[in-house]
Amino acid sequence: MVVDLSAPPRSRPAPARRRRRPRGRPRGPGLWHFLTFAAPGTLVYLCLVLLPIALSFGYSLTNRSLLRPEAEFVGLRNYRLLLEDETFLESLRVTTILTLIVIVVPNALGLAVAVLLDRRGWLYNALRAVFFTPMVISSVVISVIWTRVLADDGPLNQALRAAGVSDPPGWLSDPDIALYSLASIVCWQMLGFCVVVYLAGLQGIPQELSEAAAIDGAGPVRRFRSVTWPLLAPALTINTVVMLISAFKVFDHVKVITNGGPGTGTTATVAFVVLQEGFVENRTGYASAEAMVMLLLIATLSVVTLRFLRRRETQL
Template identity: 35%
Template sequence: MKRRRWNRRTQRDAWVFAAFAAPNVLFIVLFTYRPLITNIYYSTLDWTLGSASATAVGVGNYVEFFTSPDASSVLGVTAVFTITTVGGAMILGLLVALALNQRLKGRTFARAVVFAPYVLSGVGVGLVWLFIFDPTYGVLSWILRGVGQASPQWVNDPKLALVMVTIVYVWKNLGYCAVVYLAGLQSIPPQLMEAAALDGASNVRRFVSIVVPLLSPTTFFLLITSLLSSLQAFDIIRIMTPSGNGTSTLIFDSYLQAFGSYNRAGYSAAISVVLFVGLLIMTAVQLRFVERKVHYS
């Protein structure tokens, strides 16, 4: 009798679980896995966007990408942009979090100001900063002219264009890192810091020996989320450098190949698959090896 009741209860719970989970699973399949599988299929085609016919080329698009002269440039720009933006946002975010964690007047307002850029539209942020960097009418050029200096050609110079979008992306995302780090700092027991201070540990020693290890779960979380975000950065790059002059990351190059002057949808799909595989590998490596360095207690 008890077994029958348990079976009935288990079946009822299973039906309740299925009723709640099925819509989510359905949406994930329709809007995540189905487009992914379709995109992988498109990457095996020589297909011009808008054309009614396509030719199967197998791995031809992948071979063309990795053997093309532009591949090294695109991969290099992607690596430089990702490392710089992730590292810059996390380091500056930690420094800002340390400042905001102090008992200062107006710190609540300061926290809101720091976090505000993160929730702003990337398009709006890009337009505002494009005006700031404008070599003729921009605010930065006006300041430089005031001290007798000429404004660099930020947009026209490929190297400076990459520096420009990197600065803007770090500025936009450091508030997110700062808020997450601030939450991690506030979870550190103050008794540990007080005990270390009584033992004569300096501020630097306390930061290195106590704060950094206890923030390792927060750092690990930010590393994964920031890395995924930077590798998929598009809106700011698209607004500030529409032609990809020195700023063609993998995702932006995929966009240019499909919707630029090339209209190569199959080749664009292959580039996006390369990006997806790269994201998958980096996430797996972080979960497998980097997480070993994390102290959860």
């Protein structure tokens, strides 16, 4: 065998070099990231949400009182008493009526106002701010203003007398209409939220869809029913769930405007009864049981409503 010594030696391929991770780049989610980002929020949630719920449930199993430091374990007695408490059952009826009104009226009026304000111009921008202003005002301030407006000798009744109505209604003193007057005030304050959400939904609809429907011969009503309304399904979901939760825990308006009256429990909501039992009657354990039932009802209704409306979104 002849070896050519003049030929250059074959070079072996260099081994593949491992790519080094740049210094300072994190290797992935780890304990440090959890402690930096997730732990503070988790701690706040535990202290301000889960811990109060756990304490309230514990109190609901006792006969605890604000004026008596010692408490005895009574089991589910407080929950059994709720089923026979006419005041609590009446508050559930009042809250149900109030919630239904607050869900339907602001949604319907908010959609109508949003359609009217879905235009360009400084006037429409100013009107949007006007409709949203009640949302940023304190509920107590809103309640004080409307208490004066709807009083028996208030501006509204004086205007009705001037118009020829000899016996105007007692908006807040008549047990038959006091609840509906209260619901109207809550609806007026919550209207701005629904308007803003529906406006956001309308402005997110591609203009080409409405133009294509118009070219096909669809009128304004048909375009709204076939194009606009199905695409507003997410906005309807948000408004319905928020109105449900907000109406079910109304307290400020009831306390300031009617204080649960006129009469006995005419406008007393569940939240009002809970605070009355806990801080006026000093029955902390019983009030905690009422609060747990209220929490369970809100959570159940919210989950059921959210799933139903989400399923409707996918079907549309």
